[in-house]
Amino acid sequence: MAGHGTEEHPHGADRLCGAGDRVYSRAVRRGRVPRTDAEAVPCLLDLALLHPDPDDMDWLVPTSPQEVMTRLLRGVYDEVKESQRRVGSAVAAFDWYAGLGSRLQALSAPGEGTAIRVLDGLSRIQAAMDEATEACTTEVLIVQPGGIRREDELTEGLHRALDLRGRGVHMRALYTHVARHGQGLLNYLELMGDAVEARTLDEVPDRLILFDRTVAFIPANTERTMALELRHPALVAYLVTVFERLWRLALPLTASLPDSGIEGISHRERAIAALLAEGHQDAVIAERLGISVRTCRAHIARLSDTLGAASRTQLGVRIAQVGLDEPPHTGPQAAPAVLRVPDQESPTGR
Structure with missing residues (x-):
């Protein structure tokens, strides 16, 4: 991202640098700032104090001060013996920012403010996926496009899958028919046992992961370096319906593909x-x-x-x-x- 290599910002969210303080304060007062305003202060994106506006990627919107404080304090309290001073400074800092955020609070009513969140960067996507995995208790629905899955792709999320299996979470995955020919996928499914049920289609839509029918993740760009975290009930329900209809049309991985109906054509x-x-x-x-x-x-x-x-x-x-x-x-x-x-x-x- 532009500006990341221009200057070091070695600080935490509880003690912003002067430039970061000015840009974040302006974002909280106005509700959003142009992306160019944050080029000189990459710390605001690195600390998730600003994130892309889902309606216009050229603008950045501030994370609610209360949400930031909660996230910060969760880590601080894990090390409370060593972090007493940081707890106090974080509370004081974000209390002050909260005073600027009356307009943002009105826009961030329960159930609306986090309905759509733009995750910019692979590390942020990974962190959000890990958080959703931790909170999942019942079911994961997955759509995985592409052909034969490489071993590194399968092992990338293996720790999450094993964690889910250990907690009794059931997973259903849709792949293309071509994926049947990959030994890596067969090994993965054998390792997961009854925890994963897989079916295939000629083609599937873009990648989709649904946790407990409450939160969904979809790509936000073709490079898959950005993703959308969706929590709006109507959006999630729609995606669940799409998955279930595709699931009914799909063939179990253990079933043979049907004949084409025409001799000599596969x-x-x-x-x-x-x-x-x-x-x-x-x-x-x-x-x-x-x-x-x-x-x-x-x-x-x-x-x-x-x-x-x-x-x-x-x-x-x-x-x-x-x-x-x-x-x-x-x-x-x-x-x-x-x-x-x-x-x-x-x-x-x-």
């Missing part, structure tokens, strides 16, 4: 064909299905050979002719279609 090729019919480019299809662009193009080439298409335009026509642009048939009545030679008058018998 389930993945059918999913690719449907996305091609919608007009998506190779890179978009690969990202949505969790595969590489190279693998995606190999499947498209195989589709073209199977359907006798000599060009992309002709492939689109063949896809529509054999019904690959429609949902696959399911159930015991479904039977593979018989493809005819593409140049014949009737392109397919279904």
Whole structure:
């Protein structure tokens, strides 16, 4: 972030530097300040005294003085024998800031002020996730996009998962079908046992983690260096509904993928064909299905050979002719279609 390397600010939230004191005081009085005002005082972001405005990322809003004081004192009281002086100074400092914050208090009514919180930086995201894990008692719902999970990705959150399992928390996770081929995921699920239930789909939305149906985390940028912590009941309930509907459509990890319904065409090729019919480019299809662009193009080439298409335009026509642009048939009545030679008058018998 701009300004982080310009100056050292070796202090805590209970004794701000002069520049930090002026910017934070102004933010509390006005309700927010431009992000540029904080470039010279990165301590305010590092100490979570300011955070991005969810409605306009170019502005920073102050954390409620009472919330900051509570957070600070939680750590101070853990070391009360060594921190008596800091407790007193923290209370005095934030009592003074609270006097400036009457307008902020009106905006921070219970249930509203922390409905949406922007977490800027991986360390802040990690801290918020650890806090939610600690408070979780019943259930975690997870949507994990992408393809085969790398070992380092799986071990990154393993300590949280093991902690949840130890407290009897049940977890349900949605992955793409491609994730089935990763040995790392299979090892992870074996380690977690009955604590985790996994299902897969052709494609899933962006990453989502829900704790006890009360707090959710979603990415706030494409690099995933920012996240949104959502606690508004309506938003969380909506995300739970989306998850449950996807869960009903998904297949258990132990179940086999269904046939495509057309002889010579795999389930993945059918999913690719449907996305091609919608007009998506190779890179978009690969990202949505969790595969590489190279693998995606190999499947498209195989589709073209199977359907006798000599060009992309002709492939689109063949896809529509054999019904690959429609949902696959399911159930015991479904039977593979018989493809005819593409140049014949009737392109397919279904």
